[in-house]
Amino acid sequence: MRIGVFDSGLGGLTVLKSMLDLLPPADFVYLGDTARLPYGSKSAATIENYTEQNLKFLKSKNVDVMVIACNSASAYFLKTEFENTPVFTVIGPTAEAALLNTQNKKIGLLATRATVNSQAYQKKISELDSEAIVTAQASPLLVPFAEEGLIDDPLTNLISFRYVQTLLKENVECVILGCTHYPLLIHSLQKAVGDLPLIESGPALSYHMIRELNLSKSTEKKKSTVEIYTTDQLGHFQIWAEKILQPYTCDSWNLINL
Numbered sequence: 313m314r315i316g317v318f319d320s321g322l323g324g325l326t327v328l329k330s331m332l333d334l335l336p337p338a339d340f341v342y343l344g345d346t347a348r349l350p351y352g353s354k355s356a357a358t359i360e361n362y363t364e365q366n367l368k369f370l371k372s373k374n375v376d377v378m379v380i381a382c383n384s385a386s387a388y389f390l391k392t393e394f395e396n397t398p399v400f401t402v403i404g405p406t407a408e409a410a411l412l413n414t415q416n417k418k419i420g421l422l423a424t425r426a427t428v429n430s431q432a433y434q435k436k437i438s439e440l441d442s443e444a445i446v447t448a449q450a451s452p453l454l455v456p457f458a459e460e461g462l463i464d465d466p467l468t469n470l471i472s473f474r475y476v477q478t479l480l481k482e483n484v485e486c487v488i489l490g491c492t493h494y495p496l497l498i499h500s501l502q503k504a505v506g507d508l509p510l511i512e513s514g515p516a517l518s519y520h521m522i523r524e525l526n527l528s529k530s531t532e533k534k535k536s537t538v539e540i541y542t543t544d545q546l547g548h549f550q551i552w553a554e555k556i557l558q559p560y561t562c563d564s565w566n567l568i569n570l
C-alpha cells in the first residue's frame with residue numbers, strides 16, 4: 313500500500329513515525345509544506361486551500377490512502393475522501409483516545425489557534441460523550457520551538473508550564489496534544505503536567521487505520537519505504553527529520569513547488 317501523508321512541517325513526522333512503528337510495511341510519501349508553515353495561525357479559507365493543494369500533490373504520487381497529519385488542517389477537512397481516495401484525519405481518533413483516559417470526563421486540549429477556534433475537538437468529543445468537558449488552550453509559541461529543535465530546553469519548559477496552567481486549574485484528567493508538533497516537546501510538556509497522560513495523534517490514528525483498513529502485521533520481511541518532499545529548502549528540515557524518524561531512514565529527499 314502507498315500512503316500519502318502531509319503536515320505543514322516536521323510535526324507530521326511524529327505521526328509517520330507511529331505509522332512506521334505500528335502499520336504493516338508500506339510505501340510512504342511525506343509532504344512537509346515548510347514554505348507556508350505555520351498553518352495554525354492562518355484563516356480557515358487559507359488552510360482549506362493549502363489542504364486541497366497538498367492532497368492533489370499526494371494524489372499525483374499514486375497513493376492509495378491519504379493522511380492529514382496536521383490537526384489544524386484536519387480541523388477544517390470534514391470529508392473522508394478526496395477525488396475518490398480515502399483520507400484519514402487526526403481529530404476523531406485522538407478525541408476517542410482522550411475519552412478512554414478520563415473518568416470524570418474532564419479533558420484538556422493544547423492546540424494551535426486555528427484548531428482551538430475551529431471547535432473541531434470540542435464538537436467531536438461532545439458527539440462521542442455529551443457529558444465531557446473540554447478546556448482548551450491555544451499554544452501558538454510551541455510550533456516555532458519545535459521547528460527550531462528546542463526540545464527539553466529551559467525556554468520550552470517555561471512556555472509549556474505557562475500554557476498548561478489554564479488546564480490544570482480545571483482539574484483535567486488528560487491533555488490532548490492537539491498539534492502534531494507537540495510530541496516533539498514531550499519532555500517539557502510532561503514536566504509541566506506532572507503525571508497526567510498526554511494524548512498523541514500518531515498512535516491514536518495508526519490504531520484507527522489498522523481497524524478501519526483491516527490491516528494486520530504481516531510476517532513478510534518487506535521494509536517500508538519513505539519518500540520526503542518539502543516546499544522549502546531541505547537543510548534544517550532534513551537534519552531534524554532524520555533524528556525524529558530514527559531508527560527508520562528515508563529513501564529520497566525532494567524539494568518541490570506546489
Ligand code: DGL
Pocket residue numbers: 319320321323324349350351352353381382383384385424427455490491492493
Ligand atoms: N502540526 C500542525 C498541527 O498539528 C500545525 C502546526 C502549524 O503549522 O501551525 O496543527
